[in-house]
Amino acid sequence: MPSIDLCIESPMASMQPTLSSMTISEFFQGKTVFITGGTGFMGKVLLEKLLRSCPGVSKVYLLIRPKKGQNAHERLSELLCSPLFHTVRKERPNDLYKVLPIEGDITQPDLAISINDRNMLARSVNIVFHSAATVKFDEKLKLSVTINVLGTQRLVELCKKMGNLEALIHVSTAYCNCNRTDVREVVYNPPMGPDQVTSLVECLDEDLVDTLTDKLLGDRPNTYTFTKALAESWLKENKGDLPLVIVRPSIVLSSNDGPLEGWVDNWNGPTGIIAAAGKGIFRTMLCDSNRTADLVPVDMVINLMLAAAWRIGTTKNRELQIYNCSTGQQKPITWKNFIGLCFVYMRKYPYSEVSWYPDGTTTSSKLLNTLNQYFLHWAPAYVMDYFLHLTGGKPMMIRIQNKLSKAAVCLEYFTTNEWKFDDENVKNLNKVLCESDRKEYNFNVAKIDWERYIENYVLGIRKYIFKEDIDSLPQARKNMLRLYWTYRSIQIISVLLMWRFLTIKYTPMRQMWSKALHLLIHLARLLPFL
Template identity: 70%
Template sequence: MLMVTEAMAAIDGPALKTSISDFYLGKTIFITGGTGFMGKVLLEKLLRSCPGVAKIYLLIRPRKGQSAQERLQQLLCSPLFDVLRKERPLDLQKVFAIEGDITQPELAISVTDRTLLSQSTNIVFHSAATVKFDEKLKCSVTINLLGTQRLVELCRRMTQLEALVHVSTAYCNCDRTKVEEKIYPSSVSPEQITSVVEALEENLVDTLTPKLVGNRPNTYTFTKALAESWLKENKGDLPLVIVRPSIVTSSINGPLKGWVDNWNGPTGIIAAAGKGLFRSMLCDANKTADLVPVDMVINLMIVAAWKIATQKTKEIPIYNCCTGMRRPITWHKFIDLCFIYMRKHPFSEITWYPDGTVTSSALQNTIYRLFLQWLPAYVLDGVVWMLGGKPIMVRVQDKLCKAAKCLEYFTTQEWEFDDSNVQSLSLILNERDKQEFCFDVAQIKWEEYIENYVLGIRRFIFKEEEASLPKARKQVSKLYWIYRILQVMSVMSIWYFLTLRYAPLRQLWSNALRLLVHLARMLFIVK
C-alpha cells in the first residue's frame, strides 16, 4: 500500500502538496504594475481567494499631485473591491504602497523599502509595462526591458524569494506563425538595443526604429521579446516563470463579470461602435480572434507561482495563455455577437444606430471610413461650429482610426499558440483549485461572455446604471427605423437616377415609392 502511495505521489507531484490557497498562507508578495488593469485583478484575487496572505506590497509611482499612498487608496475604492470591502474589509489593510518608478535606477525605491522587500518578499509578480503599441522605442525599452533588468537586480537580493512571475505577451514572437512555449533567439541582443537607445537622441532612435523592430509590428512586442531573451541569459538561480497572455479582455467570473477599466485593445473599438461612431475596420473575418479573459490570466499567474515554488527547476517554464487552440472564435463571430448585445443592451446617448462592417480590403475599408465615419464627422462638426459649439467629432475619428490601425496587424493574421504547458499545469490541480483558480479556456461560453463584456463596458467604462436601459432601448429603436429608412431612400435615389431614361422603370420606381409611403402611414397608424 505504501508503495502505491509513493508511486501516486511521484506521478501527481505538486497535486498532492498544499492547495494553492494554503501555499500563500503567511506569504509576502511584491507586485509591479499593481495599478494597471491586470494588476488590480491580481491584487483582488489574491486577497479574496488566498485570505491567508500576510502582506502585499505594490510598486506605485506618485503622479499628478498624488502620493503613492493616495493612489493606493483610490485604487482600493474601485468597484472591483466591493465584495472585499463588504465581507472582509480588514483584508484591505494587508496592502501597502512602495513608492517607486520602474523607469529609474533601483526602481527609485528608498533604501529602507529595498531592505524591507529584500528581507521579507516571497513572491514577485512583474506586470509593469507600457502596453501602448505605438510607444516610442526609447520609452518602451526603458520600461519593458530596463525595468525588468532593475527588478531582477532587486529580486537577487531577496533572501526569501520563492517565485518570480514575469508577464510577457503571446505576440512577442508574432514574427512566427507557430509559437511554442519557449524563448526564441533574438536577431539583435538586448545589450545592443540598450546601447543604441542610451547613446542616441530620441529623434535618431525614432528614425532607426522600423529597422530595429524588423518583422514585428510595434515596439511593444519587440521589447517584450528582448526582455524574455535577457531573462534567459541572466536569470541565474532565480525561480522564474513567464506567462504570455494573448489579447486580454474583460473578466469572465467573479467578483464582477465583465469588469474592465480601460479602453485598450478591442474594448475601445467596441465602445465606439456601440456609440455609433465606428463603422468599418480592416479585418479578416475568418481569422481567429485570440481573446482571453483577464481573470483567467491572473489565475494562471497565481498557480504558476505556486508550481515554480513547490517544484524547483533550472529551466524557465513558459505558459502561453491563449484561446485559439482550445476555444477558438473567429473575428466574424465575435463582432456579430458584439453588435447583437450592443443592440440588446445599448449605451445611452448614442450618436447613431450601432452597425458596421469588416473587410480584408484596405481600399474598401478606406472608402467605408470616408463615407461612414469621416464625412458624417465633418458634417456634424460643421453644424456644431455654426451653432457656436466646440467641434470634437473629427478629433474623435482621428483617435479611433489610430487605435484601429494599431490592431490591424492582429485582426488580419492568426497564430498557432502551443499551450501544452498550460494544459499540463491544469492537470495537476485538485478539483477545488481548478474551480477557484480556473484558467481552462475550454470552459468559455462565448455568447454569455461577450454579453457580459458589453454590459461591463456599459457599466464600468461609461458608468451607466441598469436603470438607464429602457430609455436607451427606446432611443436605439428610433435610430433603427431612421437608419433603415435612410438606407432605402439611398438605394431608391440611386435607382431613380439610373432609370431616368426608361419610362417603364420610372413607373416601377413611382409605384414602389407609393407603396413605401403607404406602409409608413400604416406603421404610424398601428403605433
C-alpha cells in the same frame, strides 16, 4: 483552523518533481507578495483575487508611482475604492490593510525605491508578480525599452537580493514572437541582443532613435512586441537561480467570472473600437473576418499566474517555465463571430447618447476599407463638427476619429494575421491542480461560453467604462429603435434614388419606383407610433 483540501495527483504528476499537497490558497498562507503594475488593468484583478481567494496572505506591496498630484498612498486608496473590490470591502474589509504602497518608478534606476524599502522588500518578500509595462503599441522605442526591458532588469536586480523568494512571475505577451506563425512555450532569441538594443537606445538622442526604430523592429509590427521579446531573451540569459515563470497572455479582455462578470476599466485592445462601434461612430475596419481572434479573459490570466506561482514554489524547480495563455487552440472564435456577437448585444443593451445605429463592416481589402473610412467615418465627422460649430458647440468628431483611426491601425496586424500558440504547459498545469483549485482558479479556456462572455463584455463596457446604470436601458432602447428605423429608411431611400436614376427612361420601372415611394411614405407616417 482552515480545512485541508488534499490535491490528488494525476498520472501526469508522477512524471514531475514531487508535488506538494497544499492548495494554492494554502501556498499563499503567510506569504508576502510584491506586485509591479498593480494599478493597471491586470494588476487590479491580481490584487483583488489574492485578497479574496487567498485570505491567508500576509502582506501585499504595490509599487506605485506618484502621479497627477497624488502620492502613492492616495493612489492606493483610490484603487481600493474601485467596484472590483466591493466583495472584499463587504466581507473582509480588514484585509485591505494588508495592501501597502511602495513609492517607486519602473523607469528609474533602482526603481526609485528608497534604501529602507529595498532592504525591507529583500528581507520579507516571498513572491513577485511583475506586470508593469507600457502596453501602447505605438509607444516611442526609447520609452518602451526603458519600461519593458530596463524596468525588468532593475526588478531582477532587486529579486536577486530577496533571500526568501519562492516565485517570480513575469507577464509577457503571446505576441512577442508574432514574427512566427507557430509559437511554442520557449524563448526565441531576437535578431539583436537586448544589451545591444538598450545600449544603443540609452546613448542616442530620442529623435535619432525614432529614425532607427523601423530598422530595429525588423519584422515585428510595433515597439511593444519587440521590447517584450527583448525582455524575455534577457531574462533567459540572466535569471541565474531565480524561480522564474513567464506568462504570455494573448489579447486580454474583460473578466469571465467573479467577482464582477464583464469587468473592464480601460480602452486597450479591441475595447475602445467596440465601445465606439456601440456609439455608432466606428463602422469599418481592416480585418480578415475568418481569422481566429485570440482573446482571453483577464481573470483566467490571473488565475494562471497564481497557479504558476504555486507550481514553481511547491516543486522548487529552477528551470524557466513558460505558459502561453491563449484560446486559439482550445476554444477558438473568429473575428466575424466576435464582432457579430458584439453588435447583437450592443443593440440589445444599447449605450446612452448613441450617435447612430450600431452597424459596421469588415474587409480584408485595404482599398475598400479606405473608401469605407472616407464615407462612413470622415464624411459624417466633418458634417457633425460643422453643425456643432454652427450651433455654438465644440467640434470633436474629427478629433475622435483621428484617435480611433490610430487605434484601428495598431490592431490591423492582429486582425489580419493568425497564430498557433502552443499551450501544452498550460494544459499540464491544469491537470495537476486539485478539483477545488480548478474551480477557484479556473484558467481552462475550453470552458468559455463565448456568447455569454461577449454579452457580459458589452454590459461591462456599458457599466464600468461609460458608467451607465441598468435603469437607463429602457430609454436607451427607445432611442435605439428610432435610430434603427431612421437607418433602414435612409438605406431604402438611397436604393430607391439609385433605382430611379438608373430607370428614369423606362415607364414600367418608373411606375414601380412610384409605388415603392408611396409605401415608404406610409411607413414613415407610422414611425412616431412605434
